[in-house]
Amino acid sequence: MAQRTPLSRERIVAAAMRVADDGGLAAVSMRNVAKALGAEAMSLYHHVSGKEELLDLLADAAFEEVPLVEIGAPWRAAMTSRADAMRAVLKAHPWALGLLESRSNPGPAVIRHHDRVLGLLRHDGFELALAAHAYSVLDAYIYGFVLTELSLPFTPEVGAxxxxxxxxxxxxxxxxxxxxLERMVLGHGYDYGDEFGYGLDLVLDQLELRRAAQRG
Incomplete structure (x- = not known):
């Protein structure tokens, strides 16, 4: 008889992510995750205290998929790369839209990510308040754009x-x-996703102006 792979927090979180990807966040339960692992629900409690901790770990796992920015890198290029990475993660895991910023017990990946973004902005000339505002508005833009993108009644494959x-x-x-519609959509290969970079530049342009103005 083949020996069953022992359970671990890592395997449980990976299974929870698969369950969420397939059925959304509502499908994540200790029972469903255990079923995905071919285990009994009670056996999960040796590694995870319950569903709330599992959701904390899921949020942390999603943030781990976003590469950390490097303090000392040019802020605009770093924020553009981070925005693209965040968008990719949120599209790959739509359940993360309602989870990433909702947990009251953020894990180490969540905290490290936030600290690094603030550190990069501070290092490249943002005063503390402007760095906090920049972080807030960038995430609001990224999350809001992906929410709209995932909700549209058409896709790039089907076309607008x-x-x-x-x-x-x-x-x-x-x-x-x-x-x-006539001048931009019909017959023009319109892809709503192309709006992301344009809108991001608008946000970054304004942040650059305010970054320069604070020095005056």
Whole structure:
């Protein structure tokens, strides 16, 4: 008989992530995670105190997938790379949108990530208050964009053209929206995801202005 691989916190968290990826955060329970591991639910309690700790560990595991920024790197390039990485993680694990900032017992990866981002901004000329504001607005933009991106009734694969055509907006009643659809969407290979970089640049441009102004 083949020997069963022993349970560990790492294996439990990995299984919980698979359960969440397949069924959303609501599917994560000690029973379902144990089932994914081919184990009894009670055996998980030797490694994890319960569902709340498991959710804390899940949040930490998601943050571990985002590369840490390096203090001393140019802030704008680092924040752009971090935004792209955060977006990729949130799209790969949609359940993380409602979890990453909601835990009252953040793990070491969560704390390290936050500390490193603030440290990079402070090192590259941001006063403390502006660094905190920058962190807040960047995460609000990233999380909000991904939430919209995942909720759209069309995808890059299916395309926005069919959706736009189905709206059948009368130009005399909705002239501005009809103009946008005609000049930017229909027949133009429109991909909402392309908006991410443009919007991010708008945020970063304003932060750069405020970073420069604080020196005056």
């Amino acid at each position: 053209d069919a959706f736009a055509e189905g709206l059948e907006l009368p130009a005399d009643e909705f002239p501005h929206l009809a103009e946008m």
